[in-house]
Amino acid sequence: MSGPEPTDPLGAPALSSSEVKRPVGINDVAARAGVSPGTVSNVLNRPERVAEATRRRVERAVEELDYVRNSSGRSLRAGRSDSVGLLVLDVTNPFFAEVARGVEDTAGEAGLAVVLLNSAEQAGRQRRAIRLLAEQRAAGAVVMPVDGDTADLLWLRKQGVPGVLLDRGDVSADIACSVAVDNHAGGLAAGRHLVNLGHERVTYLSGPADLEQCRTRLAGLRAALAESGLDPDAAVRVVEAEQLNAECGEKAVEEVLAGGPRKRPQAVFCSNDQLALGVLKGLGERGLSAPGDLSVVGYDDVATAGLVHPGLTTVAQPKYDLGAAAMRLLLSELNDADHRHERLRFAPELVVRGSTAAVRD
Amino acid sequence: MSGPEPTDPLGAPALSSSEVKRPVGINDVAARAGVSPGTVSNVLNRPERVAEATRRRVERAVEELDYVRNSSGRSLRAGRSDSVGLLVLDVTNPFFAEVARGVEDTAGEAGLAVVLLNSAEQAGRQRRAIRLLAEQRAAGAVVMPVDGDTADLLWLRKQGVPGVLLDRGDVSADIACSVAVDNHAGGLAAGRHLVNLGHERVTYLSGPADLEQCRTRLAGLRAALAESGLDPDAAVRVVEAEQLNAECGEKAVEEVLAGGPRKRPQAVFCSNDQLALGVLKGLGERGLSAPGDLSVVGYDDVATAGLVHPGLTTVAQPKYDLGAAAMRLLLSELNDADHRHERLRFAPELVVRGSTAAVRD
DNA sequence: CAGGTCGATTAAAACGTGTCAATGCCTTGC
DNA sequence: GCAAGGCATTGACACGTTTTAATCGACCTG
Numbered sequence: 001m002s003g004p005e006p007t008d009p010l011g012a013p014a015l016s017s018s019e020v021k022r023p024v025g026i027n028d029v030a031a032r033a034g035v036s037p038g039t040v041s042n043v044l045n046r047p048e049r050v051a052e053a054t055r056r057r058v059e060r061a062v063e064e065l066d067y068v069r070n071s072s073g074r075s076l077r078a079g080r081s082d083s084v085g086l087l088v089l090d091v092t093n094p095f096f097a098e099v100a101r102g103v104e105d106t107a108g109e110a111g112l113a114v115v116l117l118n119s120a121e122q123a124g125r126q127r128r129a130i131r132l133l134a135e136q137r138a139a140g141a142v143v144m145p146v147d148g149d150t151a152d153l154l155w156l157r158k159q160g161v162p163g164v165l166l167d168r169g170d171v172s173a174d175i176a177c178s179v180a181v182d183n184h185a186g187g188l189a190a191g192r193h194l195v196n197l198g199h200e201r202v203t204y205l206s207g208p209a210d211l212e213q214c215r216t217r218l219a220g221l222r223a224a225l226a227e228s229g230l231d232p233d234a235a236v237r238v239v240e241a242e243q244l245n246a247e248c249g250e251k252a253v254e255e256v257l258a259g260g261p262r263k264r265p266q267a268v269f270c271s272n273d274q275l276a277l278g279v280l281k282g283l284g285e286r287g288l289s290a291p292g293d294l295s296v297v298g299y300d301d302v303a304t305a306g307l308v309h310p311g312l313t314t315v316a317q318p319k320y321d322l323g324a325a326a327m328r329l330l331l332s333e334l335n336d337a338d339h340r341h342e343r344l345r346f347a348p349e350l351v352v353r354g355s356t357a358a359v360r361d
Numbered sequence: 362m363s364g365p366e367p368t369d370p371l372g373a374p375a376l377s378s379s380e381v382k383r384p385v386g387i388n389d390v391a392a393r394a395g396v397s398p399g400t401v402s403n404v405l406n407r408p409e410r411v412a413e414a415t416r417r418r419v420e421r422a423v424e425e426l427d428y429v430r431n432s433s434g435r436s437l438r439a440g441r442s443d444s445v446g447l448l449v450l451d452v453t454n455p456f457f458a459e460v461a462r463g464v465e466d467t468a469g470e471a472g473l474a475v476v477l478l479n480s481a482e483q484a485g486r487q488r489r490a491i492r493l494l495a496e497q498r499a500a501g502a503v504v505m506p507v508d509g510d511t512a513d514l515l516w517l518r519k520q521g522v523p524g525v526l527l528d529r530g531d532v533s534a535d536i537a538c539s540v541a542v543d544n545h546a547g548g549l550a551a552g553r554h555l556v557n558l559g560h561e562r563v564t565y566l567s568g569p570a571d572l573e574q575c576r577t578r579l580a581g582l583r584a585a586l587a588e589s590g591l592d593p594d595a596a597v598r599v600v601e602a603e604q605l606n607a608e609c610g611e612k613a614v615e616e617v618l619a620g621g622p623r624k625r626p627q628a629v630f631c632s633n634d635q636l637a638l639g640v641l642k643g644l645g646e647r648g649l650s651a652p653g654d655l656s657v658v659g660y661d662d663v664a665t666a667g668l669v670h671p672g673l674t675t676v677a678q679p680k681y682d683l684g685a686a687a688m689r690l691l692l693s694e695l696n697d698a699d700h701r702h703e704r705l706r707f708a709p710e711l712v713v714r715g716s717t718a719a720v721r722d
Numbered sequence: 723c724a725g726g727t728c729g730a731t732t733a734a735a736a737c738g739t740g741t742c743a744a745t746g747c748c749t750t751g752c
Numbered sequence: 753g754c755a756a757g758g759c760a761t762t763g764a765c766a767c768g769t770t771t772t773a774a775t776c777g778a779c780c781t782g
Contacts, residue, residue, distance in 0.1 A: 021519060039731060042731090070767090073767070078770075083476070113493055115444070115477070284670060307665070403740090403760095436767095
């Protein structure tokens with residue numbers, strides 16, 4: 001068998017060294033070890049039930065054959081898969097990335113894989129994603145829903161896939177678990193900060209008004225102004241951006257500044273750090289800057305907020321913990337027989353940096 | 362049956378309205394429509410093979426029973442699942458997020474779900490993730506490997522899961538498809554820019570040296586200096602950061618500036634925008650700034666790069682297209698019988714902003 | 723030594739789907 | 753009127769795993 005290999009004219013494309021081997025199943029392992037498939041399964045899942053000697057024999061066979069178990073068969077039998085879904089509004093937003101890290105880490109500890117779905121704030125994509133999770137018979141889901149109603153989530157639960165709501169505080173606890181940061185408190189903290197600095201005309205740059213977070217943070221802001229004797233209706237103007245990203249923030253500056261220097265707001269509070277960063281940039285392009293011409297406050301405390309000049313004053317959310325906690329609630333629902341839906345609230349924290357300052361006159 | 366429901370002391374936790382229904386399978390649909398399961402399967406997968414009338418009957422049954430197909434059974438039968446893995450080095454890095462969006466969008470068009478795995482630049486986590494994909498019998502994988510060798514990827518392929526390498530230019534095309542941006546050209550462009558501005562002492566702030574990208578970009582930089590008659594060994598100093606994030610960049614400033622104003626570099630070229638942003642911050646904390654005291658160049662053109670002040674000069678990569686192209690190559694490998702491994706190279710593009718300026722004397 | 727108990731192992735049945743060969747029916751051509 | 757052919761549908765099996773009830777053997781006890 002020496003000399004050059006004969007070229008075979010037809011047949012599968014040459015795979016040379018990286019030959020694809022025929023898949024080896026639990027039966028092959030059983031045959032090799034001289035036991036029944038059931039015993040192999042036991043070795044894999046409840047090693048304590050099988051005698052030391054046979055267990056070692058099986059383990060050796062597993063190793064020799066390089067067996068890797070097939071989770072399709074596993075899930076089919078179990079009626080559910082061992083992965084959970086994570087549905088976010090925007091993969092690109094670092095806030096969600098951080099949340100995802102929290103979810104993934106705790107899921108990983110429990111041996112669950114995470115399927116990341118991206119709704120891009122579109123109801124249609126969300127629906128498709130939810131359906132996909134149902135088809136996969138996902139063990140569970142962590143969901144940040146796009147629109148107000150939670151119909152999709154309920155449907156998913158009816159299909160046998162429990163879900164945890166993330167970043168939505170307004171849902172009653174008997175529907176599902178939920179984890180959120182107190183958005184009202186966040187808006188309140190930002191508002192009080194501005195009031196203390198003497199601001200009396202503030203513009204709220206909101207994301208899409210369908211998002212509960214945006215509405216509630218506004219409510220907090222208004223409460224803070226009312227608290228100090230101002231009329232919220234007169235003191236705060238609302239500008240709505242189409243999406244929660246920097247580009248939209250930059251574009252919105254035009255409208256924020258409308259009315260000329262006389263009626264121009266003294267401060268802008270944004271639903272989001274991305275928006276706020278866009279605003280900072282837009283101001284710069286117009287020869288203005290924070291906090292000299294205008295104070296700017298963001299929300300989330302994304303990593304970037306601390307990197308820009310001036311640093312962005314913002315309301316920090318425990319992003320990683322948010323994701324980790326959501327996943328932990330989900331695990332509780334999956335494992336604890338006596339699970340009760342829970343409603344977890346985190347407290348936001350104001351981080352003061354350079355983008356806000358006292359009104360000077 | 363009027364009056365309050367009797368409380369049953371034991372049993373499953375009360376599910377009230379959101380009753381979990383018994384799962385409905387293809388057989389239930391078949392029974393309801395008065396056909397065989399096989400026919401239902403055909404309606405779902407090859408509708409053209411079934412007569413108009415029966416097809417409608419089946420479709421109605423599907424609707425009435427709210428049937429959703431079980432992809433575990435499906436994958437078991439098919440021998441492979443309908444999801445692909447995406448293994449990234451760091452979910453938190455916006456560069457990867459953008460790549461992920463590209464992968465996800467094109468995968469979605471092809472009806473594939475994406476499982477996002479995060480190796481966090483740790484070989485152990487990468488190995489676990491690869492194993493998971495094998496267990497899932499993933500249809501394929503897009504992988505950005507941590508360490509130099511591609512053993513994991515080869516093993517995965519031997520298990521029947523084809524993989525596409527992302528952002529690794531140094532792999533020979535007969536192993537697997539690969540998509541990358543020409544890192545040498547990127548480093549070269551950055552280097553030439555600095556040379557043109559008169560810089561003769563530049564520090565390269567590198568990420569972990571295991572990463573091929575970091576090494577090749579350095580090579581490009583050195584080539585640019587050599588090109589103009591400078592001795593690379595004398596002109597460029599290398600500082601290695603532990604991770605590719607802003608925090609490490611900030612910490613590295615200390616070492617970058619070591620030697621005092623006399624021997625201080627005139628420019629810093631970073632493996633990464635995150636590092637560069639960290640450097641900008643670190644400079645600010647020491648009362649220094651770019652480009653006055655030091656020019657700074659990044660890599661990736663992350664969204665933030667355009668938002669900071671001064672804007673970060675950087676080497677832009679087509680992030681979204683990178684992900685989309687990788688996924689498209691994978692799809693080709695999955696569907697085209699006569700697939701040949703391909704090696705796709707994108708060209709980087711220098712984006713000049715405010716963080717670089719001519720050396721003044 | 724018979725009866726009983728316990729631990730380890732096995733055989734067989736399910737999970738839900740896709741496929742393939744076989745069946746039945748209707749049309750067409752002679 | 754009958755054979756041939758085409759189309760729609762069916763029945764049965766296979767995919768890989770887990771689980772339950774049953775079996776087997778060994779050891780202990782009265």
